[in-house]
Amino acid sequence: MKIAIPVVDNSEHTTISSAFGRAPYFLIYDTNTGEKHFVENQVARSSEGGAGVVAGQLIVDSGVKAVLTPQCGANAASVITAAGIKIYKTEGDSVKDAVAQFQAGKLAALKDIHKGFHHRGGI
Amino acid sequence: MNIAVLSGKGGTGKTFVSVNLAAAAAGSRYLDCDVEEPNGRLFFKPVITKQETVCVKVPVVDHVQCTGCRRCVDFCRFNALAYISGQVLVFTQLCHSCGGCPLVCPTGAISEEDKVIGTVEMGKSEDTTVVTGIMDPGEESGVAIIDQVLRHASNKSTEATIIDCPPGSSCTVMEGIKDADYCLLVAEPTLLSVHNLGMVWELVKTFNKPFGVVINKAVDNVHVVEDFCATHNINVLAKIPFDFKLADFCAKGLIACREDPAYLELFSGLLRCIVEEAQHETTANN
Missing domain, CATH: 3.40.50.300 (P-loop containing nucleotide triphosphate hydrolases)
Incomplete structure (x- = not known):
């Protein structure tokens, strides 16, 4: 099963990004084969609105069945859940721990979808 | 004045x-x-x-006529559209009512409706x-x-x-x-x-x-x-x-x-x- 995790960069020892829609990269990991690769989230570097929608579309197009993230905005969540992808809540910033906990069935579904930090958190 | x-x-x-x-x-x-x-x-x-x-105009998509070409999704610079599970999703709160998506749709699947703001x-x-x-x-x-x-x-x-x-x-x-x-x-x-x-x-x-x-x-x-x-x-x-x-x-x-x-x-x-x-x-x- 392929899963996606928002991460801060595309290095070997990258950590989980606290932002979802504007996470710089997504780590796509196949739990069956152990294969992984990074997808760049280009909207993270832009100032345009609707980053959650674009990031959500990227996740859907990557063919994953689950997303592991500390938080997720409403627009991204709408896109992801519309595609039947489940969102799980991570604790801490370790990718390795998150994957291990997911595989052990210890991650709960993300329930508190925030309204989104629109306009890049400003007004 | x-x-x-x-x-x-x-x-x-x-x-x-x-x-x-x-x-x-x-x-x-x-x-x-x-x-x-x-x-x-x-x-x-x-x-x-x-x-x-x-009122402003927001797009409405006819999912029967839509062929899933995604031209509207790619065109929207406000990221108000996504294509998920064979359907275009419209995020009306992100839409700036530019009227562009009906123009780029090759099959005429997109029309517009009024939204009260x-x-x-x-x-x-x-x-x-x-x-x-x-x-x-x-x-x-x-x-x-x-x-x-x-x-x-x-x-x-x-x-x-x-x-x-x-x-x-x-x-x-x-x-x-x-x-x-x-x-x-x-x-x-x-x-x-x-x-x-x-x-x-x-x-x-x-x-x-x-x-x-x-x-x-x-x-x-x-x-x-x-x-x-x-x-x-x-x-x-x-x-x-x-x-x-x-x-x-x-x-x-x-x-x-x-x-x-x-x-x-x-x-x-x-x-x-x-x-x-x-x-x-x-x-x-x-």
Whole structure:
């Protein structure tokens, strides 16, 4: 099963990004084969609105069945859940721990979808 | 003539100045374009004579005709569309109603429908016509509402229309000043106000509008606004003193120049000054 995790960069020892829609990269990991690769989230570097929608579309197009993230905005969540992808809540910033906990069935579904930090958190 | 009142920083007294200018002018119109917080009506307490709803167009997708080419998704620079599980999803709150997606759709699967985003209220307060734009909570942009409010501006040069703009210097403020004959920049003696005054000063210069500054809450011992204006050769038209009486009027929702003849004189003088300045500019530019 392929899963996606928002991460801060595309290095070997990258950590989980606290932002979802504007996470710089997504780590796509196949739990069956152990294969992984990074997808760049280009909207993270832009100032345009609707980053959650674009990031959500990227996740859907990557063919994953689950997303592991500390938080997720409403627009991204709408896109992801519309595609039947489940969102799980991570604790801490370790990718390795998150994957291990997911595989052990210890991650709960993300329930508190925030309204989104629109306009890049400003007004 | 249309006088736009703007400030950059919120809380400097745009509404206070706008309301009093409109109340001081005979047969004036007051247009509240601060659609996120339209407070002028709290002072005017107008008798409402008419209400209009404000709509924008948002796309509707016929999923039968849609072939999933994603041209609309790729085209939308506001990221209001996504293509999920064989269907286009529309995020109406991100849509800027540009009308582009129906044009790029090769199969005609996209049409448009009205979405209500706010209201425009018309009313009377003594001899002032009060027009108020009100944006529904949670909406992204008030530009369409401001546009509809501005249709109520007087086209007679002898009638004063006061346009109470939103704070800041972005799209909504540009919409508010685009038809203005004169821009009045309200500042208060604080560093924050001077900083944002600099931003709206850049804006009105970009739009090539005649402008001047009024200093609100003026005190004798702080001259940051005067210093800024002197440095950049900006005309200060009037100073409104830091007066407890004004704060008291404002707190009670009273209009200073309807309560106190001294303030009626101050705002009447300011209005005459603006008219002279605007005419001078027009003559100079011709």
